[in-house]
Amino acid sequence: MHRSLDLLLSALFNARDIWRLPVDGSLHGALLDRHLLLNLWIILGLAALAHLLLLAGVLFARDRRAGTESISRTVRLEYLPLAFFTLLFSWLTLRAERLWALSRYTGAEPTALQVEVTGMQFAWYFRYPGQDATFGRVEPALLDPGAGNPLGIDPADSHGKDDLVSSELVLPAGREVDLRLRALDVIHGFAVPEMRVKQNAVPGQTIHLHFTPTRPGTYAILCTQLCGLGHYRMNANLRVLSASDFEHWLHVRESRGTT
Amino acid sequence: MSQSPYLRRESAGTLASSVRLAGRTSPIRCHLFTTDHRAIGRLYLWLALLSVAIGTILSLLMRLHLTWPERVLPFHGPVLPEDYLALVTIHGTLMLFFVLTTAPQSGFGNLILPSQIGARRMAFPLINAVSFWVIAAALVVLLSSTFVPGGSPISGWTAYPPLSAVPSAGPGQGTGIDLWLASIALFAIGSTMSSINQLVTVVRMRCEGMTWGRLPLTVWAWITASMLSILAFSVLLAALLLLFCDRHLATSFYLPVGDVVNGTLRAAGSHNGSPLLWLHLFWFFGHPEVYIAILPGMGLTSMILGNFSRRRVFAYRTMITTTLLIGFLGILVWGHHMFVAGLNPFAGTAFSISTIAIAIPAAAKVLSWLATIWRSRPSYTTAFLFSLGFVSLFITGGLSGPILAQPILDQYLHNTFFVVAHFHLIMAMAGIFGLFSATYYWFPLLANRTLHEGLGRIHFVGSLLGAYATFLPMHLTGLAGEPRHYAQLTSIPNAAGDLLARTLPLNRGITWAAFFLAGTQLVFLANLLLTLWRGPRSSPNPWDATTLEWHPNLSESDFGLLPVVYREPSQYAYQNGEARALPQWIDPALLPSAPSTSGDRGVS
Numbered sequence A: 001m002h003r004s005l006d007l008l009l010s011a012l013f014n015a016r017d018i019w020r021l022p023v024d025g026s027l028h029g030a031l032l033d034r035h036l037l038l039n040l041w042i043i044l045g046l047a048a049l050a051h052l053l054l055l056a057g058v059l060f061a062r063d064r065r066a067g068t069e070s071i072s073r074t075v076r077l078e079y080l081p082l083a084f085f086t087l088l089f090s091w092l093t094l095r096a097e098r099l100w101a102l103s104r105y106t107g108a109e110p111t112a113l114q115v116e117v118t119g120m121q122f123a124w125y126f127r128y129p130g131q132d133a134t135f136g137r138v139e140p141a142l143l144d145p146g147a148g149n150p151l152g153i154d155p156a157d158s159h160g161k162d163d164l165v166s167s168e169l170v171l172p173a174g175r176e177v178d179l180r181l182r183a184l185d186v187i188h189g190f191a192v193p194e195m196r197v198k199q200n201a202v203p204g205q206t207i208h209l210h211f212t213p214t215r216p217g218t219y220a221i222l223c224t225q226l227c228g229l230g231h232y233r234m235n236a237n238l239r240v241l242s243a244s245d246f247e248h249w250l251h252v253r254e255s256r257g258t259t
Numbered sequence B: 001m002s003q004s005p006y007l008r009r010e011s012a013g014t015l016a017s018s019v020r021l022a023g024r025t026s027p028i029r030c031h032l033f034t035t036d037h038r039a040i041g042r043l044y045l046w047l048a049l050l051s052v053a054i055g056t057i058l059s060l061l062m063r064l065h066l067t068w069p070e071r072v073l074p075f076h077g078p079v080l081p082e083d084y085l086a087l088v089t090i091h092g093t094l095m096l097f098f099v100l101t102t103a104p105q106s107g108f109g110n111l112i113l114p115s116q117i118g119a120r121r122m123a124f125p126l127i128n129a130v131s132f133w134v135i136a137a138a139l140v141v142l143l144s145s146t147f148v149p150g151g152s153p154i155s156g157w158t159a160y161p162p163l164s165a166v167p168s169a170g171p172g173q174g175t176g177i178d179l180w181l182a183s184i185a186l187f188a189i190g191s192t193m194s195s196i197n198q199l200v201t202v203v204r205m206r207c208e209g210m211t212w213g214r215l216p217l218t219v220w221a222w223i224t225a226s227m228l229s230i231l232a233f234s235v236l237l238a239a240l241l242l243l244f245c246d247r248h249l250a251t252s253f254y255l256p257v258g259d260v261v262n263g264t265l266r267a268a269g270s271h272n273g274s275p276l277l278w279l280h281l282f283w284f285f286g287h288p289e290v291y292i293a294i295l296p297g298m299g300l301t302s303m304i305l306g307n308f309s310r311r312r313v314f315a316y317r318t319m320i321t322t323t324l325l326i327g328f329l330g331i332l333v334w335g336h337h338m339f340v341a342g343l344n345p346f347a348g349t350a351f352s353i354s355t356i357a358i359a360i361p362a363a364a365k366v367l368s369w370l371a372t373i374w375r376s377r378p379s380y381t382t383a384f385l386f387s388l389g390f391v392s393l394f395i396t397g398g399l400s401g402p403i404l405a406q407p408i409l410d411q412y413l414h415n416t417f418f419v420v421a422h423f424h425l426i427m428a429m430a431g432i433f434g435l436f437s438a439t440y441y442w443f444p445l446l447a448n449r450t451l452h453e454g455l456g457r458i459h460f461v462g463s464l465l466g467a468y469a470t471f472l473p474m475h476l477t478g479l480a481g482e483p484r485h486y487a488q489l490t491s492i493p494n495a496a497g498d499l500l501a502r503t504l505p506l507n508r509g510i511t512w513a514a515f516f517l518a519g520t521q522l523v524f525l526a527n528l529l530l531t532l533w534r535g536p537r538s539s540p541n542p543w544d545a546t547t548l549e550w551h552p553n554l555s556e557s558d559f560g561l562l563p564v565v566y567r568e569p570s571q572y573a574y575q576n577g578e579a580r581a582l583p584q585w586i587d588p589a590l591l592p593s594a595p596s597t598s599g600d601r602g603v604s
C-alpha cells in the first residue's frame, strides 16, 4: 500500500511529459519541477472538485427552501473550506519562498565561473574575462558592431585585452556560473527553459543570476521580454560541455583571439 | 442594519425641467449629445461592441499568422514581424480598455446603476456625457495610429520603455506610440470623470430605505471599481505624462545614462533614470485595472445566481466584504508582474505573499456562488447559464494565479503562453461571459424586448467549448516554453527553433478553436439583430427579479414617484416548495402574510 502510493507520487512528480515540460539540465531544476508539478496536480484536482460541486449543485434538485442560511451552514460551507484553502496555499507558498530564497537571496560562490551577458536588439553576446579574471571597461560611445566591437570594450583598459566575446554561451557541466546581465538599448529577457531560469536584462543595471548546469547538451537561450520587431528571433545556443571539453574550447578561443 | 437616514428625493422641479428640455431638442441632439444616462450607457455599449469586433478580428489575424506564417493577407501582402506586434498591441489595448473597462463599468453602470439605487439620473449628467465623448475620441485616436507612417506601436499594451520612449527603437515607436499615449491619456481622463460621477451617485442619490447593507452586490462592485479607477488611472496619467516628457522634452525619467538604441546614443547627461520606474507606475495601475474589468462581472454573477436559484445570495455580508477586500488588496500586489524584472528578491517574496492573500477573498466568492446554487432547482435561462460559465472560467483561470504568484515558478513561467492562458480565462473570457450574462438579463430594460433563449443557449454552449478549447491548451504550450509576443514560431535558427517547433501541433489546434469561438459569436449578433428587428416585447419584470431596476416607476418613460426600499435584494417567501419573490420595493404591510419568509436579517 505504502509502496504503491510512493510509486504513484513519484510517477506524478516525474510527469514532465504529460505537462510538456522540456528536459531539465540544471541543479536546482529538480526541486523546481517537483514543486511546479505538485502545484499543477493540486490545481487540476481543485478545478475538478469545484466543477463537480457546480454540476452536482445544479443537477441534483432539492428543495429551494433548503438553501437558506444559518450560522452553522455558513461556517460549514464557507469558512471551513476557506480555512483549508488558506492552509494549503500557505504551505505551497512557504515551500516556494524557500526555493526562491535558495536561488536568489544569496549570490554565487566565489569559485563560480564569471560570464557577462549583454542583450541588444536583437542578439545576445557573452563575454568571458580571460586570464586576468577581470572584465575590461565598456563605453557606450565606443559601440561599433561593424568594426567587431559590439559591446564597446575600451581598448585603453588593459583588462579588456584578453576578454573573449562569443555569440554562444558555453559552460562546463557541474560548475556554478555567475552571469552578470546587461542590456544596451531596451529591456530584454534572458531565459533558458531547460535551465529553469529567467531574468530580465535592464539598461542601466547589472543584474546577477547564478545556476549550475548539470547535463551536457545544446539548449535554447530565448528573449522573453518584448524588445522590438526582431524579438522572436533574438536567441542563442547554450552549449553545456564536460569540464575537459570546456577547458579545451576556452583554450582554443583564447589562442584565436576575440571573434 | 438600522435604517439609514432619509437620503434624497428628486424635486419635482428638476423633473419638470428635464421634460421641457427633452421636448425642445432635435433627434440627433437627443441621441448623440444627450446627457441622459441611459442613452450614454447605450453609446458605451455600441462603442464596446465595435471595439470587441475589431479586437477579435485582430486576434484571429494573429493566430493565422502564428500558425500559417507564409499566408499573405489580401490587400496587405506578407505579415511582417512589426505587423504582428502592432496587432498584439492594438488587440490588447482595445480589449482591455475599450471593451472590458467601458462596457461593464460605464455601459451597464449607466444603464442600470441609477435605477438599482432608486435614482432617476446620475449625479453629474454633463460630466457623464463629456466623459463618454472623451473616451470615444480616445478610440478614434488609437485606431488612427494604423494610418500614420510607421504604423501602430509595437510595444504591447504595457509599453515598457526604453522601447516605448525612443523613436529609433522600431517602426510604430514614432508617431504611432505618440497617438497611443494620447489615446490612453484621454481614456484615463474620461474614466476618472465617469468614476467620480458613479461614486458620487451612489453616495448621494440612493432612495429612501436603500441602506448600504441593502445595496445589490452589483452596486458594491461598481463603486469598488470606481474607487480603484480613480486611484489607478490618475497614477497612469502621471506615468504617461513622464513618458511623454522623455520622448519630447529630453527628460530621462525612464532612461539610464548611456542608453544606445539602434546606433543612437542618448545624450549622456547627469540624468540617470530607470525603466523600472515605469514598471512600478504602470503595474500600480495595471493590476487594479484587471479588477476594474472583472469586479462588475463578479457582482452581476452573484445577483443572477441568486435570482434564478430563488435564494438569498449565500453569505451576503461576506460577499460585500470580499468585494472591498479584493479591491483593497488589489492595490498591494503590482510587484507580481516584476518578479524577474530586476527587483530586490526580498520584494519578490513580499509581493508573492500579498498576491496569495488575494486568493482567499476570491475563493470565498466561489464558495458563496456554489452554496447559492447548491441543489436549488434553478431555472436555466441564458443569463443564468452565462453566469455559471463565469464561475467556471473564474475557477479554471483563477487557480493558475497562485502558481504564477510563486516567484520561483514565475521564473519559469513569466511571459510564456501559460500567462496568456491565465489572463484570457480569468479576465478576458470571464469578463466577456459577464457581459453576455448582463446583456441577456437586462436586454428587456435596454430594448423592451427579450433575446431569443434558444439561440442564446447555442451561443452559450459554443462559447464555453470555444473558450476552453482555445485557452486551455495555451497552458501546455507555455509549459513547453513558448514565449508570448513572438511573431513567428517557424524558421527560427538554433536550439530555439526546435523548442518552438515542438509547440506547433497544439498551436494549430488553438487557432482552429479560436475561429470556432469567434464564429459562435455570429449566433449572438444574429440574435441581437433579429431581436431588435422583430423580437417579442418583454413583460415588465420577466425574470421576477427583486432589485429596483425592474421597478415599474423607474422605467424610461415613467415619471412616477421614487420607490422606497424595505429589504435586501434576493428575498423570497417559500410555500409548498415554491418561492415567491419579495422585491425590494414592496411594502411589507401590503404582503399577504406568508407562513415563512426569509426577511431582512442583520447577520449572515
Ligand code: HEM
Pocket: B056, B059, B060, B062, B063, B088, B089, B091, B092, B093, B095, B096, B099, B100, B155, B156, B157, B158, B420, B424, B427, B428, B429, B431, B432, B470, B483, B484, B485, B486, B514, B517, B518
Ligand atoms: C477570440 C478570442 C481571443 C483570442 C484568440 C486572443 C488571442 C490573443 C493572442 C494570440 C495574444 C498575443 C499573445 C502574445 O503573442 O503575446 C493576445 C494578447 C492579449 N489579449 Fe487576447 N485573444 C482573445 C480575446 C481577448 C479578450 C476578450 C481580451 C479582453 C481582455 C483579450 C486581452 C488580451 C490582452 C490584454 C493581451 C496582451 C496584449 C499585449 O501583450 O500587449 N484578448 N490575445
Ligand SMILES: [Cu+2]
Pocket: A188, A189, A223, A224, A225, A226, A227, A228, A230, A231, A232, A234
Ligand atoms: Cu526580445
Ligand SMILES: [Cu+2]
Pocket: B286, B287, B333, B334, B336, B337
Ligand atoms: Cu496583477
